[in-house]
Amino acid sequence: MRWSMKRATIFAVLLLLAAGTRAAAESDDATAATEGKVASLIEQLGDPEFAVRERAQQQLIKLGFDAFDALVEAEDNPDPEIALQAGFLVRHIRSQWTRDTDPRAIRKILEDYEALGDDERLPKIKELAALPDDQGLEWLCRLVRFEKSPVLSKQAALAIMERKPADEAAWDHRAEVIHRELSRARRPAAQWLDAYLKMHEDPAAGIDRWAELATSEQEILAQHPRQSSSQIVSALLRRQVETLDALERSDETAAVLRRMVMCERGDSSSLVELINWLVQRKSWDAVDLVAERFAASFEVDAILMYTLCEARLAQGNRELADATAKRALEIHGDSQQEHLELARRLTTHGLSRWASYELRHVIGLGPTGSPWDTDARRWLATYYHDKHRDLEAGDLLRQLLDAVESDPAVKQRVRAAHQQQPEVGLATLRSDMNFYLASHAAREGNLEEQRRLLDLSLEQNRSNVEAIIALYEITGDDPEKRAELAKYSADFIEYCRSRIDADPNDPTYYNQIAWLVANTEGDVDEAIELSQQSVDLAREAGDSPSRLGGLLDTLAHCYFAKGNYAAAVRTQEEAALLDPGTDAIDRALARFREHLDRQNREKE
Incomplete structure (x- = not known):
């Protein structure tokens, strides 16, 4: 038998x-x-x-x-x-990048793609790559093969490789699609993807071919600069270094790292990306080489300078980080507007620590109550709240409000600021102050004081969503207060819906409704839909990574409220990658993972 x-x-x-x-x-x-x-x-x-x-x-x-x-x-x-x-x-x-039978999300992303300029096409490529489970892979391969711009063809290939498949089954699916779509393609980017798949199967056998392709691309950059870019070459060399690391051939990486630095052209975004990557792998000699080679660029670019500050901190050199930050602060002199704008840019780069440094400088320049001072105080208070430094956050606003009461000139300046920004009135400032002080009282264990301050916060601004949520969390045994909060929530949601009707392309109010419902009560399924709409709108508009990270944080909270802990963790992980400077996102991710682990243990 x-x-x-x-x-x-x-x-x-x-x-x-x-x-x-x-x-x-x-x-x-x-x-x-x-x-x-x-x-x-x-x-x-x-x-x-x-x-x-x-x-x-x-x-x-x-x-x-x-x-x-x-x-x-x-x-x-x-x-x-x-x-x-x-x-x-x-x-x-x-002009026919999609067919009527293609998924709606794909057709929406690639709508009028051929009519767009190159700068507008790259965000579309990133949108395709951001779709979950390689849903955009087939069309990315199509762009690799048929996009008229060789640079965008290569960017499409890099976008594919930057998203790591979740498991071997996902790798098999990716390989099948790439082979099907690109088996007859002869463009460099198609060759990269073939080598990328082979290097995944056998890194030792594939690394030499990858090194050849990276060298070839570096030569193309030198001879035909319009067909490549330093970022593209750097991405290929980075993958070479990471594979050498995996093969424990670290003796070969120094030469490749030096090539990465030497092929850089000195533009700010590329240098920031390179330094951040070098910091992650603790390549301090290469960081020093970047700082030395592009010293002139650093001295006039505060973003670069603060990126270097972060590198020095990671290196353990606080003294050098502080000295570098002092030089960065001097770049914009005493222009409050330029320092505020720099703080915004630092935040989008995940450098919130140094944004707060700039904001403190704006406040120091004065005068108290000016539009710049008020804006900086509110923003810095938000940063302190995220770091659980709520007493400092409340004191920042209390100092301003005390000055309003004692100095008519300050009151006049705050009123002038309110005319420029209607949402920044005295009532709003008092509401925010009391919310931060309530948060501090909660951390001190003084629940009675927390309740008193939250009630005050809502008396001053019934649309303070964070105060509504905080009060909701501590009033489970008070049905009368819960009913009052439900009325505040309904009024706020109605207001948000009116703003959506007025401007359906603004993601803000979709997100606001979703955040409130996810953290209190209501139609969670609708909250998920609204939150997803806000994310889609932000992606389409090419919003900053930190902005998108905040919106994904809301979506993750919606999934958590629904009990879909796996989706909550997956979404929050992406939020954490996009907005690494926000501690609240990391804290929520830890909480979501804890619930997912508990759920998985209960299933066993």
Whole structure:
């Protein structure tokens, strides 16, 4: 019996192998037939008969991207009629990046893609890559192969590689799609993806091929700078370094790191990205080399300077970090407006620590109550609250409000600031102050004082969402107060809906409703939908990473309220990556993971 079973098994395996070989041969035959048909149709584009030319053109349009590569080559055909018609067809096919049967999310992202400039196309590529579970992979591969810009073709490939598959099944799916879409592609970016898959299967066997491709791209950058960029070369070299690390060939990494630094062109965003990556792997010698090579750029660019401050702190050199920060502070002199704008940019770069440094400088410049001073105090108070430094947050606003009461000039300045920013009135400032002081009382264990201050906060501003949420959390045994809070929430939600009607493309009020419901009570399913809309709108608008991280934080809280802890963790992990400077996101992520772990243990 065992022998017959063994023979049957071997026979079945042989049948499968034969079927696979036959399928591959049939696929190759089909490909050859298609290529032959395309070549024949292209020749017919130059036929003397109009009807023949027209029929060939329509059939090539139906073939679409299957005919694309041959049509691109035909643009250089010696027959001017063929070259002209091939050029027209290439442009026509490129305008049809999606089909009616493609998913709605894909069609929305790639809508009018061909009419966009290169700067507008890159965010679309990132949107495709950000779709969960490689949902945008097929269309990213299409861009790798057919995007007219070689730089964007390469950016699409990098976007694919930057998103790591969750498990081996996801890797298998990614490999299948890449092979299906790019098996006949000859562009450099397609070669990268082939090498990337091989390097995943066998890093030791694939690293040399990857090194060759990285070197080739560095040469392209030197000889044809419009076909590449320092960021692209740096991304390839970075993957080379990471693979060498995994292979424990660290003796080879120093030379590659030096190449990364030497190929940099000195633009701010690229240098910031490089320094952050070098800090993550503690490559201090390479950080020093960057600072030395681009010293002149650092001295006039505060973002670069503060990025270097963060690197020095990570290195353990607080003294050098402080000295560097002092030089960064001097770049914008006494211009409060420029320091505030810099603080905003620092926040989007995940450098909230140094944004607070700039905000304290704005407050120090005075005068108390000016629009700049008021803005800086409110913003810095928010930062302190995130760091659980609520007494400092409350004191910042209390100092301003005390000055309003004692100095008519300060009151006048605050009123002037209120005219510029209607949401920043005295009542709002008092409400925020009392909320922060209530948060401090809660951490001190003084629940009676917390309740008193939260009641005060809502008396001064019934739309203070954070105060509503905090009071909701501590009034479970007070149905009368809960009913009052429900009225405040309903009024606020109605206001948000009116703002959505007025401007449906602003993600703010979708997010506000979702945040309130997720942290109190209401229709959680609708909250998830509204929150997802806010995220989609922010992605489409190309909002900053920190802004998107905050919106994803809300979506994660919605999933948590629904009891979908896996989705909450997954979403919050992305939020933490996008907004690494916000401690509240990290605290929530720890809480979500704890609930997910408990849920998984209970299932076992």
